[in-house]
Amino acid sequence: MIKKELLIFELFIIKRTDLFREAPSGSRRIIQIPKFKPQANLNVSKKQEITIRLAGYSQDGIQSMGSLLAKLAGRSGYRVMTYMTIPATVAGGNSIYQLRIGNRSILTPGDEADVLVALYQDSLEAHISLLKAGGVLLCDSKHCQPEGKVPDGTHVYALPITDLLESALGGHAMKGKNMFLLGMLSRLLGLDDAKVEDLALERFRKKDESVIQNVRTALMAGLEYEWSGRRPDIHLDEAKHSCEAVTMDGNSAVAYGLISAGVRYGASYPITPATSIMEVLIEELPKYNGVFLQTEDELAAAAAAIGMSYGGNLAVTSTSGPGMSLKMECLGWATMAEMPLIVVDVQRGGPSTGIPTQVEQSDLLQSVYGSHGDAPRVVLAARDVEECFSICKDAAAIAKQYSTPVVILSDQGLSTRIEAFDKPDWNTCIVEPKLDQEARPADFVPYPADALTHHAPPGCRIESGRYPVMTGLEHDTTSGPNPGPANHMTMTAKRRKKFQMLEEATPMPEMLGDDQGDLLLISWGSSFGATREAVMRMEAEGRKASHMHLRTLYPLKREIRNVLERFKRVYTVELNDAGIYGAGQLATLIRSVTGCDRVRSIAKTDGQTFKVREILKAVANA
């Protein structure tokens, strides 16, 4: 498939000497120019998908433009996935935004771009290598000298973006480039003019009239830009999805996922890249009569969330790596007292403060083993933005059914990534929270040795008159502290057994491809997309490979061993260090559970999500 696309591009390759001639000279009020009908005078194939990379400085509004374009794509019935970098300092710096838009499902934001939009010479030079051969470079001729910097075959369009805007808006038009580009790209992609206008106006709704006027002017200038020669050939094929999609980032998906799962309470402490989960919940929960607390630190956040859960309202605490480390003692208490709880960890580059604005999947083993003592807890991971939403319901159900803390792992990549996906089915996805205040009969036992624990939150009368005291001490079935040898064995077994039940209830993980063969790639969390795409690519090229994706990391389904045994080569694909034993964190876990020694890892720690080609290359070299 890929190859075919490359061929299509090659048809349009122009000679190096033809470059740069497409920039219009001079400038004028473009706003009056009659609408240009792109479909009319073009004889180009429509693309199934297009990847666009925007590169500039953070003050150019690259990110807001990118997110608007993504939303536009979603509204237009396309699928979309984005990728962005956050500058490490508050004060700004280089900023990029990449979008992959298509009419079939999109698994990654794309290894390489079909279109590179570069606003400055340094953006151009830094990103040109990510442009596909024969791709389109759009750059601001005021700041960019593409000559000698782009490979042969690139379609270069050096446009006087700054100048055009200055003439359209008057004066030094620092802002507005993003709207100009939004309009231009929207038209080129074949998206609907009205929709893009609506979208921009919605976004700036609350601004002054003068700002809105400028937005509209810049947008129009982009939309109605008159191409003097051949225009860039990046028209999308017809959309195939319903326009009932939402276009959402991973952190918002978690926040709304929690709300739809019935979570109304929680507590967190700000930390990149998890903060916006708490920000959304602080803003939203009052509507649902809920409360979300900003606490003084992560220990307090975990303690407060456990207090809320103890009160009978399943609660959440969200954080990233350093905060996870601080929550380990509280999480151990929740395991011991068997308290339902949801913990969201948006993983970032580690260890320690690490690289707060980059992605990594390196908190898995801590999530599983991070507290002292035998303190098991459930660990799930979301594979994409849509699953950031849907996994919350499962997490909440498990937390309540098994009376256990459940960790949801997301990561920095997912947190800022935007994806379009269909709106959920409200009739099935909304869980109404219910506070249990029913009296407990006289034979109520807080910790039955042979049944799942279901707490009686305060407010419940206990007919026996013996009220339970929830504790981190080893306790017996009555909840009373009991350090006795037999009791500790019994209660350890009780806490273990529910994980056994859960393991049994966990379905076999999703597989793509044969369940035996030469090569099995295993992904978890956000390494799903690139792994799936890599396997699809191999398949398309006639190479045999299978893909297993693990969503429940702990307890890990031990029967996967049978599948593993049927493959000659087994690799986990994960964003962490394969360490001295050649096993990334998932591989470490799989080996310890299954004892399958052939599991190795395709692992890296460069702070970037996997590119499909990196996986292909690793597989080829292995």
Add this chain to the structure above:
Amino acid sequence: MIKKELLIFELFIIKRTDLFREAPSGSRRIIQIPKFKPQANLNVSKKQEITIRLAGYSQDGIQSMGSLLAKLAGRSGYRVMTYMTIPATVAGGNSIYQLRIGNRSILTPGDEADVLVALYQDSLEAHISLLKAGGVLLCDSKHCQPEGKVPDGTHVYALPITDLLESALGGHAMKGKNMFLLGMLSRLLGLDDAKVEDLALERFRKKDESVIQNVRTALMAGLEYEWSGRRPDIHLDEAKHSCEAVTMDGNSAVAYGLISAGVRYGASYPITPATSIMEVLIEELPKYNGVFLQTEDELAAAAAAIGMSYGGNLAVTSTSGPGMSLKMECLGWATMAEMPLIVVDVQRGGPSTGIPTQVEQSDLLQSVYGSHGDAPRVVLAARDVEECFSICKDAAAIAKQYSTPVVILSDQGLSTRIEAFDKPDWNTCIVEPKLDQEARPADFVPYPADALTHHAPPGCRIESGRYPVMTGLEHDTTSGPNPGPANHMTMTAKRRKKFQMLEEATPMPEMLGDDQGDLLLISWGSSFGATREAVMRMEAEGRKASHMHLRTLYPLKREIRNVLERFKRVYTVELNDAGIYGAGQLATLIRSVTGCDRVRSIAKTDGQTFKVREILKAVANA
């Protein structure tokens, strides 16, 4: 061996009807009675070892007496190992103390007792099952009614201990029973009268003269107790070790081990059962011009210790499970900044607050994996009290050579256990601390990519004028923050490589028995003794079994795989939960490193150290 011993006992079994006649009637001032020469009128075999269990209430001074007897044994050239329980509440309760004394090396405090000393009926009933068949029961006839409660064949001596003491000391002699018993047992065991007197007087040196007089009187009453019939047959064979032994508990051994390793600084927060390490260091370090801080919590303790290490003085922070959980963030910083540090974790029953006064080996996986991100650190475990001392030197050497945090795992069992062992060789075991204040040449690089890091602590001039900033952010070789993809890969590899070097430098673990066969038992930490004894017992009985003991838990030597492969059955022996996968924490680690799937666990969580027979039974049933 055991069987032979049992036979010897059987010779002396008396009939049930003969019981209780050995108690002298009436009471008098025993102090004047001429010395009884136990050797003279006895025709008994001398024992190679004897296990004595003392059971009473905590106010009876059982523990101080037990520790004096242990010290006496050490001073007399015997080996000794003790076991005690701490009542869970401060206000007292049942208290036991067990000693195993012998003239060859002692591996465990003994599964069963040759002698049970019971001061009360409930102590008698609770512990009689731990008396060997044909063993000796000494009890206080005032409080105990052994009739019908002891199995046939027991040699019962119901003595009017309370009455005797009252007549010797006058009035209600609540205190003194312990001294009386010390004297009596010392004589029966054949220990030196003068030594026991010295010892008691040393212990009470600082007390009032009247107290000392009472101690002496009670002790004499015990020493010179006149046996009316056959006296208990528990005379020890001649001592074989030098009398240059020390008799020390595990926590003191850690504290002095750290001092001898050159550690002069540290910080902790009190927590059972680790507190006495800090208490000893607070008392001792001023002599060495060092400082030990009691901090406000464990986070501060870890931070303060890291600050001390940063200053160029290797420092320690000691704690137990809950405190470990709180240190996870700081330990991650130490890994990232590559700061030498020693962390001592005296493990207790978990999870959460768990069972503070019982033993467990369940912090292993947290020690290895407990911090977020890829944050490896060295983990060592001490197998007995002597190793609590000697392991500190290794930990300090590794911490400094590899610039890394090193966790030393001990446990509640070791912390309170007393063992006699030879004094260390002062010429080799003392490390003089040296503060490095040498100027660094202009080409100094704080974090060389291809060499081990060696910090320039403050006070060192840096000739280049570029001073390093130690950080938890990902940094490059200059120590400057650097989130770049290539750099993060390089530095992760740098931090990984030193673990590879260390793994290579780690010798193959100690083995007892053949390096192939049917059964391999693998121990770590304090499960060493019972495992070794179990294997020796099996060998003695002609069953083939081997024993591997792991001292370096992380990085785990991967070559052990070759050994594992040569055994049909491989079990780790560990005090934690084998969990849903049948693998205790060490087994989990071994499987993940070696991929050897046959590793299973003999594991338990009853808060008690392993009994040899539990291991034998588990092996037989497996």
Add this chain to the structure above:
Amino acid sequence: MSEILSIEPEIQLPEKITKKLLAAKQPTWCPGCGDHSILAAYFKLLEKLQLPREKIVTLSGIGCSSRFPYFVNTHGVHFLHGRILPFATGLSLSRPDLHLFVFSGDGDCFSIGGNHLDHTARKNPNMTYLIMDNTVYGMTKKQTSPTSPKGFVSKTDPLGSIDEPINPMKRLISTGATFVARTSSTNIAHVMQMLERAQAHKGFSVIECLSECTQFNKGSFEGLNPRKGGEYRIIEEKRFDGTPEDENRHDVTDEVAAYRLADEPWPGRFGVFIQKDRPTRSEASAGISERVRSRNPGKTDRDFLVEAFESFA
């Protein structure tokens, strides 16, 4: 009993709360430990208040003092060392219908848990917090606590403690807590009185209660025992009656005056140092919910969620 009487009443009368009903396990504290008296005062308080029993929650951190909930037959929590305040805050804000009584020791509160004091006070959640201050670590057997007087000989200060102790009243007043009082377990009636006022107070009410550790700190509070020549000085509060005597009485809304009282040398005074009015965090949160919901009359949870998704469409 006649057959008729043995029929279960249709409407359950509220259970009468008695000490007998409330007494759970026999306290495991040492004989003479001050904590026994505090438990007695708590029982008396609950007997007097007659709150619905199932709505009472007794909570604690870790320490001897924190064993408290085990001895009381209400819903209870024995949480982690130093972390009971944020736990209780979460509970209080999510369940404003409950009555929360939190107990902990001086180590639990001022050492490991110190930071949560300020941040709990800032939020002013509705709960009563009693600190059982024996100026020592009891549970771990005699280490120096933040309130141990200078020179205190303990296992961690064998030559006498050298760090400046925390002044609990100064510490608590500076948090901005809306109710701060001081009492001593030697005076059960006063403990009971302080507890009663604290419970009646809307918001975060803190009481420091001296409580002797007979095991590791015997005789530590003799200075306030009139029988031992000490003095138990009770704060006289302003009555605002215009009398000249009233001038010298303490105004519980005057933070600086309270700080001055706290600055008096040990044993200082007992009673209410601070009592002031401020909305609780539950009230504030409810206010926000009302504001938001009144802008959207009649909307259900589902409507809000669907609407939120629309904004992403």
Add this chain to the structure above:
Amino acid sequence: MSEILSIEPEIQLPEKITKKLLAAKQPTWCPGCGDHSILAAYFKLLEKLQLPREKIVTLSGIGCSSRFPYFVNTHGVHFLHGRILPFATGLSLSRPDLHLFVFSGDGDCFSIGGNHLDHTARKNPNMTYLIMDNTVYGMTKKQTSPTSPKGFVSKTDPLGSIDEPINPMKRLISTGATFVARTSSTNIAHVMQMLERAQAHKGFSVIECLSECTQFNKGSFEGLNPRKGGEYRIIEEKRFDGTPEDENRHDVTDEVAAYRLADEPWPGRFGVFIQKDRPTRSEASAGISERVRSRNPGKTDRDFLVEAFESFA
């Protein structure tokens, strides 16, 4: 240059400390951020003090403000969020020869790190601690901080903050710290003056320095800018000259008076609130060592260790 002059001098003269020498990386703070001025004052201080450069350590927690050490060419530490004080305490007690300057933000200090304030103050280790208070979380982009004024609109309080803010001066005074001062980055000369006095003070000296976050809290400190109609009121300290004016001046050893000053409405006053004498923890520890060692004259480390083992023999 003549050949003779180019010969390396045998004795190295102490390096002259200049701003040029000290300036490491270009600060990455936003243009206009108050933190730039604090850095400038710090450079000036070091230029004035001329301490041996290698003995200066610049330390911080996490936050925009805590990027500080990267911009200074001395030994430096960028530790964890909220934990720099215990780190620095450990460093100070084990290396009393060093000069420690610690910087952190209001969140780092009063939120996650709050508890360490009290316990550092109790120990009184020798160091200077400057809190860069912008009353907001800068680094994480505008969440409410413990010092944010009530009603502050942030991403975590979209309708305005509701929790009672911490009063930094009250908070610091109540810790018992031996030096507490307040200044503002708008007045570099005053920052420099406070830093100089703090550094000269023996023990734990804390300065709260207001520092505007132009990105997320612009204009927050206009109330103390005379050019914007505000007022920068400096505390007049007692001179003990017996004059009647002196009556009204502030006695820096009077904690209650300092608390009263701290109780004044915002923007309050600037200058030294507290300065009192107490031995540092290093002095106390050294004293204990001397006591112990003078009882055992001439004993080496080895002697002590052998002796300890004898007690176990």
